[in-house]
Amino acid sequence: MLHARVVKRLPHFTLEAEIRCPAGAVTVLTGPSGSGKSTLLRLLAGLDDPDEGVIGLGDAVWRDTAAGVRLPARRRDIGLVFQDYSLFPHMTLARNVAYAAVDAGYADELLALFGIRHLAGAKPAAMSGGERQRGAICQALARRPRALLLDEPFSALDAATRLALRAQLLEVRDRFGIPIVHVTHDLAEAAQLGDVILSINGGRLDPDWFDRQLDVHLREQGALLARRGIDWAGGGPEPGGQDADGPTACRGRERPARRPSALPAGFAGAPKARASSPPEDHAV
Amino acid sequence: MIPATLAATAADPDVLFSIQLTLRVMAVAIPLLFVFGVPLGYLLGRGRGRLVAVLDLTVSLPLVLPPMAVGFFLLLLLGRNGLLGGPLGKFAGIEIIFGFPGLVVAAVVSGLPLMVRPVQAAVRGDLTRFVELSAVLGKSSTETFVRVVLPHCRRSVAAGMFLAVGRALGEVGVSLLLGGDIIGRTNTVSLEIYNAVFSGQYDRAGYLAGLLCLVSLALTWLLKWTGRG
Structure with a gap:
């Protein structure tokens, strides 16, 4: 479990989140x-320093301002x-x-896993955006990290590559079974990827922001479909609906069950390391 | 200039000495420009605070101050009774002025601002992200500098080096005051042109000036080639 309780004073607001x-x-x-989500990710990574707070992974403390502990990035x-x-x-x-x-063997294994081994000799300028981001994920995983942080990694890609x-x-x-923190302002991406969705607005966690925005988004989509004469049968979450359990312990929104995902070609033979049930420490 | 005169001038031991001396000065100054210029450009490009601002201004001074004034202040600093020159001579037996070390200092001081500026510009912007990425990937500052920063700004380093060498080769004012223009000891090519003109040896001055122009043109071509990459 990657955990953080931080206060960071920024020029226009104070980021305060747990x-x-x-x-x-x-x-x-x-x-x-500009709500502070990337800043929060940078604090987790150790690229910025909080004014107050504690950041850690499991029992390891990376930053504790009160105790003077500071582990570099x-x-x-x-x-x-x-x-x-x-x-x-x-x-x-x-x-x-x-x-x-x-x-080196592990690096090669990762390239094969992501289906980009044939690009091993290519420089980033000669690769497509999707290939570059696959490579970037390989690079991030190459040191066998204990957590993976992603700052809007897919936002510059076309829709098909993003999917x-x-x-x-x-x-x-x-x-890999490690904590993955993914920053995005794309609601569809958040909905598709998020096992836990945390909304940050004006530097503070705003548990309802995602649902409010999703509501607006779905109404817009519904209106668009209606204008084109398409009957929207629904079946998804009711616009503006709340989780039955209400806000979670970390004031986030937890996905109730993991859904199957399409295996891309690069993962065709990859064994699954873990069951799809939620992890034990998923007590949020 | 007729070929016979040109050949005679080229074979003149005094002319050959000034060319060899200039090459020796550059052979020491170029590594020093690299060793001081690149880290300084990196520090000035990425650092903040008053100390960095003061350092930035100090490095830029040789660009804006008259060379004679720079040479004079360096003479006061590095002279036998100077703030730095005094202790160096007394405790280490090193005498900087009116000798080879003075010429090297003159070349480095006059070339440094031109070496630093391109590096300073190159390390701003995109490089910050790559340095952060390298840190997150577990690399030390030194390893990041060698494996990420230097390759990233290699063209700027090369451009800065060509500009600095061009400037240092043509340097007269600081070299005159720190080297003393002693014939057979500290008369570099630039100073030898000055000496030749004042003693009416226009063939010698023309030959050496032409030589410097050729080197400068070659450096300009290299600079353009570097930028094209």
Whole structure:
């Protein structure tokens, strides 16, 4: 379980949040632009420092402002994927992944797993956006991280590639069983990926923001479909509906059951490392 | 200039000495420009605070101050009774002014701002993300610098080096005050052109000036080639 209770004073507002991100689950941080979700991710990664608070993984404490504990980013054993700049442009894909890898064989294994082994000798500039982000995930996983952090990694991709990569990320979740924190402002992405969905608005957790936005989004989609004469049978969540259990312990929104995901070609033979049931520490 | 005169000038031991001296000065100054210029550019490009601002201004001074003034202040600092030169001479037996070390200092000081600026510009922007990424991937600052920062700004380093070498080769004012223009000891090519003109040896001045122009043109071509990459 990756956990954080942080206060960070920013120029326009104060980020104040307490989150818990279970292992083997995707915790989505969503919210409007400039709400503090990427800052929170940077605090988890150790790239920014909180003014107050505690950040840790399991029993390990990465940052405790009161106790003066501060583990630098390079010792936190995490993988990080940015929207851009996730692969070093002067290295080939193989060297990018090997840069972080604990052993060369593992780097090769990851490339094969993500179906991009044939691009091993290519530089990022010669790869498509989707291939680059697959490579970036390989690089992030190459050091066998204890947590994976993703900052809007799919937002610059086309719809089809985004869908394929979302499916691969769910496979990563099931295969590696580590906490995954995924920042996105894309509601559909949040809904598809999030085992736990945490909304941040104006620097604070806003448990209802996601449902409110989803409500607006679904009404817009419904109106659009109606205008085109398409009958929307529904079947999904009722717009504006609340979880029966109400806000969870970390004031998030937890997906009740994991749904199957389409196996992309790169994962065709990949054994599943864990069952699809929620992890024990998923007590949020 | 007729070929016979050109050949005679080229074979002149004094001319050969000034060319060899300049090459020796550059052979020491170029590694020093790299060793000081790249980390300094990195620090000034990424650092913040008053100390960095003061350092930035200090490095830029040789660009804006008259070379004679820079040379004079360095003479006061590095002279036998200077703040730095005094202890260096007394305790380490190192004398900087009016010798080879003075010429090297002159070349480095005059070339440093031009070496630093391109690196400083290159390490701003995108590089921040790559440095952060490298840190998250478990790499130390040194490893990140060698494996990420240097390759990322290699073109800027090369461009800065060409500009700095061009400037250092043509440097007269600081070299004159720190080196003393002692014939057969500290008369670099630039100073030898000055000496030749004042002693009416226009063939010698023309030959050496042409040589410097050729080197400068070659450096300009290299600079353009670097930018094209």
